[in-house]
Amino acid sequence: MSAPAPVPGSPAVDPASDSEIWIDLKCLRCRYSLRGLRISGRCPECGAPIRLSLQSHVLEFSDPDWVGCLATGGRIVIGALVAFVVLSVPITAWATANHQHFRYVLWLGWGFLAAATVGAWKMTTPNPAVAGSERWYAVRKRVRANLPVVCLVCLVLLLGVPRQTRLVAHAFAGPLGVLGLFAFSGLAAYARDLARRLGERRIVAQAAGVQILLAFTWAGMAIIVSVLVIGGSFARPGTEAPMIVGVFCGLGYLVAALLALALPAQLVEPFRRCRAAAEANWVAAVAASAADSGASRTDAASAAAAAPTGLRSPAPDDTAAHP
Numbered sequence: 001m002s003a004p005a006p007v008p009g010s011p012a013v014d015p016a017s018d019s020e021i022w023i024d025l026k027c028l029r030c031r032y033s034l035r036g037l038r039i040s041g042r043c044p045e046c047g048a049p050i051r052l053s054l055q056s057h058v059l060e061f062s063d064p065d066w067v068g069c070l071a072t073g074g075r076i077v078i079g080a081l082v083a084f085v086v087l088s089v090p091i092t093a094w095a096t097a098n099h100q101h102f103r104y105v106l107w108l109g110w111g112f113l114a115a116a117t118v119g120a121w122k123m124t125t126p127n128p129a130v131a132g133s134e135r136w137y138a139v140r141k142r143v144r145a146n147l148p149v150v151c152l153v154c155l156v157l158l159l160g161v162p163r164q165t166r167l168v169a170h171a172f173a174g175p176l177g178v179l180g181l182f183a184f185s186g187l188a189a190y191a192r193d194l195a196r197r198l199g200e201r202r203i204v205a206q207a208a209g210v211q212i213l214l215a216f217t218w219a220g221m222a223i224i225v226s227v228l229v230i231g232g233s234f235a236r237p238g239t240e241a242p243m244i245v246g247v248f249c250g251l252g253y254l255v256a257a258l259l260a261l262a263l264p265a266q267l268v269e270p271f272r273r274c275r276a277a278a279e280a281n282w283v284a285a286v287a288a289s290a291a292d293s294g295a296s297r298t299d300a301a302s303a304a305a306a307a308p309t310g311l312r313s314p315a316p317d318d319t320a321a322h323p
Contacts, residue, residue, distance in 0.1 A: 021050070028053040028129035029063050040288070049285035053129060059197050063128055064278040070194070071271035073123025074264040080115030081265060084108065103158075110154050113175070116261040117151045120187055123264050139190045146183035149173055175257060176221070176250065184260040185214045191263035198270040203263070210259045217253035221246055 032045035095102040153173040173179045192207035224246035
C-alpha cells in the first residue's frame with residue numbers, strides 16, 4: 001500500500017517518531033538516500049544519525065563541521081578587516097604626502113576585497129544536506145559566481161587596461177557595476193538568511209538595511225551617470241549639483257558594500273555557539289540511535305528466547321499428525 005500524502009503545512013515525516021522514511025530524504029553528511037530506513041537508525045554509508053537529517057534546516061541540527069566552515073569564513077573576514085584598518089592609515093598618509101604612491105591605496109583596497117572574497121567563498125560552502133537540490137539562482141550560488149569575478153576584474157584594472165575597456169569593465173563587472181551590485185546585495189541577503197536561522201534579529205535588520213542602502217545608492221548613481229553621459233553634459237557649466245549628488249551616491253554605495261563584506265564577521269560568535277549546540281545534538285542523536293538499536297536487539301533476543309523449542313512441525317507423511 002502506498003504511503004499517505006502529507007497534510008499541507010505539516011512535516012512529511014515526524015522527527016520525534018520512529019516511523020519509516022517514505023520521502024526522498026538525503027543524508028545531511030554524505031547525501032545517501034535514506035528512503036525506506038527508520039528514523040531511529042543511522043546512515044549505512046557514513047553512520048550519521050538519520051534523525052538529524054530531518055532537522056538539517058535548523059543550524060543547531062546541521063553538520064557541526066559545516067557550521068565550523070561557516071565560522072572559518074567569518075574569521076577570515078575579521079582578519080581582512082583588521083589588516084585593512086591597521087594598514088590603511090600609514091599607507092594613506094604616505095600616499096597623501098607623495099601623490100605618485102596613491103596607487104598603493106588602491107592595491108590595499110583590492111587586498112581587502114580579495115581576502116573578503118576568500119572568506120565569503122568559505123562561508124558559502126554548500127550545506128551537505130541540501131547540496132544538489134538548490135535552484136540555479138540560489139543566493140549562495142550568486143555570491144560565489146559574482147564576487148570572484150568582481151575581484152578578478154579589479155585586479156585587471158589595477159594592472160592596466162585601455163581606457164574604453166576600463167569604462168566597460170567598471171560599468172558591468174567592477175565593484176560599482178552590475179555584477180558588483182549583485183555580489184554585495186547577494187552577500188547581504190545570504191548573511192541575513194543565516195542570521196535569521198541563528199535567531200540574530202539585530203544582524204537580520206542590519207543586513208536588510210545594507211540591502212536597501214545598496215539598491216538606492218546604486219540606482220541614484222546609475223541614473224545620474226546615465227543622464228550626464230547621454231546628455232554629454234559632464235563638462236558643461238551648471239552640472240555641479242548632479243555630479244555632487246552622484247559622488248555622494250557613489251560614496252554611500254561603497255560604504256554599503258564595505259558593510260556587506262563585514263556582515264560575515266558579525267556571525268562568527270553566533271556560529272561558534274551554534275557549532276557547540278550542533279556537536280551536542282550530534283552526540284545526543286548518536287547515543288539515542290545506539291540506545292534504540294540496543295533496545296531492538298534486546299527485544300529480538302527476548303522474542304527468540306520466549307519461542308517454544310520442544311515442538312516440531314509434523315512431516316507430511318507423519319502418521320501421528322494424520323491419524
